[in-house]
Amino acid sequence: MAKYIFYVDESGDQDLERVRADISSKGSEPFLIVGGALVVASEHENLKGQLQAIKDRIGKGTLHCSALNHLQKSYYARSAKGLHFLAFGAVSKKETVGNYRSEIAGAEQAESYYNKCAQYLLERVAEFAKLNAIKPKDICIVFEKKGKHNYERLRNFISKVRSDPHPKYENSKTLLNIDPQLIEAVGKNDDELLSLADLVAHALFVSLSETKTNFGIPEQRYFREIKPKFWCDPVTGQIANWGLKFIKGPVNMSLKGETSKMVNKLYKSNEALIKKR
Secondary structure, eight states, X not given: OOXXXXXXXXXXXXXXXXXXXXXXXOSBOSEEEEEEEEEEGGGHHHHXXXXXXXXXXXXXXXXXXXXXXXXXXXXXHHHHTTSSOEEXXXXXXXXXXXXXXXXXXXXXXXXXXXXXXXXXXXXXXXXXHHHTTOOGGGEEEEEEOOTTOOHHHHHHHHHXXXXXXXXXXXXXXXXXXXXXXXXXEEOTTTOXXXXXXXXHHHHHHHHHOOOTTTTTOOOOHHHHHHGGGBOOOTTTOOOBTTTEEETTHHHHTTOOHHHHHHHHHTTSOOHHHHHTO
């Protein structure tokens, strides 16, 4: 039996063909975020009970962020700081995809894009496993099931990348520290702890997303609340390129204003995060 469970969920969408150019235009979201929560398997029931207590406190039957209002999400995010889990994330801005869009063109483009983003996330938890001497057999990876998504194809994709003796990117070698055959997908209501991955993905997404509804001002509170939960450099407290991957980097993402400031801080030392662990 695995010693750890890594829960995965996403926020945003996978459509690469009809991306909205600004807050006034129509189209798919500019970002796809994949978030994860790593928990100790033996603590599953205890965490489930703690999540139930949060649900009781806010008077909701679920903690999936789409069903919560701002104050409920704020309370959940703050309460999550006291739960024993480690957060990870991978952020993709679609305008940075470049030639990869044509490489995966076709009926399965959206699925291929999602799988690639999932790869970047899994590389982060695999790096954590490597540095903490956790064996591949000891991490079970649980995705929130997405409609008709082919998870066997995802397993095969990760298997192919990890077996490449000369990968395009050095970080791909870290995938040897997880076992793709331990990837599974379950319904959002089948495991309460999926809501932790949902919180991570949602908090990241709304901290970056500029919409007509929010007047172009992303909501960063939820991310600020859970930021201490992200895996970071144990010496400097840097989160970016440790627990959180900005694919292609913040410069290529053309982030602006407060969003740019928030992200750039994640590349810097943060001793306060080390002290909180």
